[in-house]
Amino acid sequence: ETGVTQTPRHLVMGMTNKKSLKCEQHLGHNAMYWYKQSAKKPLELMFVYSLEERVENNSVPSRFSPECPNSSHLFLHLHTLQPEDSALYLCASSHGQAGANVLTFGAGSRLTVL
Amino acid sequence: GQNIDQPTEMTATEGAIVQINCTYQTSGFNGLFWYQQHAGEAPTFLSYNVLDGLEEKGRFSSFLSRSKGYSYLLLKELQMKDSASYLCAVTPRSGGYQKVTFGTGTKLQVIP
Numbered sequence: 001e002t003g004v005t006q007t008p009r010h011l012v013m014g015m016t017n018k019k020s021l022k023c024e025q026h027l028g029h030n031a032m033y034w035y036k037q038s039a040k041k042p043l044e045l046m047f048v049y050s051l052e053e054r055v056e057n058n059s060v061p062s063r064f065s066p067e068c069p070n071s072s073h074l075f076l077h078l079h080t081l082q083p084e085d086s087a088l089y090l091c092a093s094s095h096g097q098a099g100a101n102v103l104t105f106g107a108g109s110r111l112t113v114l
Numbered sequence: 115g116q117n118i119d120q121p122t123e124m125t126a127t128e129g130a131i132v133q134i135n136c137t138y139q140t141s142g143f144n145g146l147f148w149y150q151q152h153a154g155e156a157p158t159f160l161s162y163n164v165l166d167g168l169e170e171k172g173r174f175s176s177f178l179s180r181s182k183g184y185s186y187l188l189l190k191e192l193q194m195k196d197s198a199s200y201l202c203a204v205t206p207r208s209g210g211y212q213k214v215t216f217g218t219g220t221k222l223q224v225i226p
Contacts, residue, residue, distance in 0.1 A: 004156070031210075031211040031212070033211075033212070040122075040218060041218060042118070042215070042216040042217055042218050042219075043157075043201070043203075043216040045213070045214070048211050048212075048213075050210065050211040055211060056211070090156065090157070094211065094212050096210055096211060101205070101208065101210075101212050102147070102159045102162065103147075103149075103157075103159070103212060103214065104159070105156040105157045105158070106156055107154075107155055107156045108156065
């Protein structure tokens with residue numbers, strides 16, 4: 001148990017579907033992140049929320065829509081995705097204090113777009 | 115820009131020592147992380163280097179040279195469970211939210 005829980009662990013969806021990924025942390029952290037992990041590519045930062053305010057977008061396509069209702073929960077809403085969006089989506093959190101501001105990751109949601 | 119290079123794959127023998135190198139060129143640098151990721155699992159924190167030199171933590175050690183843009187992770191007395199991907203990552207800031215840049219990871223296979 002890493003302290004960051006993601007659901008679902010696996011998701012298969014068609015290009016016209018709408019689905020959501022959920023992330024929950026009970027570590028008292030004040031920043032939460034969505035990362036995309038594709039084969040043979042570096043982890044790619046998609047969104048950052050700090051103190052529930054989105055501070056980074058990194059030009060992610062609008063078919064990905066994040067939501068952070070409070071400091072413990074983070075969602076990634078998915079709609080009209082493309083097959084190239086198939087990847088492992090990792091949620092992470094950090095405490096936001098100076099020093100070794102370590103990212104604590106969830107186990108990820110494996111997304112397959114047909 | 116941000117560029118981090120590390121070998122794609124390595125193989126080492128159980129009980130041996132292996133060194134995984136990482137070189138980086140980044141527009142801002144505060145510290146360097148190493149994470150371990152087993153297949154199908156979350157990346158987990160191994161080490162964080164801010165100052166030059168070697169930091170030892172049990173069987174794992176991490177080295178940093180800021181002037182050379184170079185780091186390595188040293189794994190001693192390798193065990194089969196050390197088979198995993200090792201991610202090198204650089205952060206330009208201390209505190210606040212993290213703007214971490216990751217390398218592609220080095221997949222280490224430990225063989226008997």
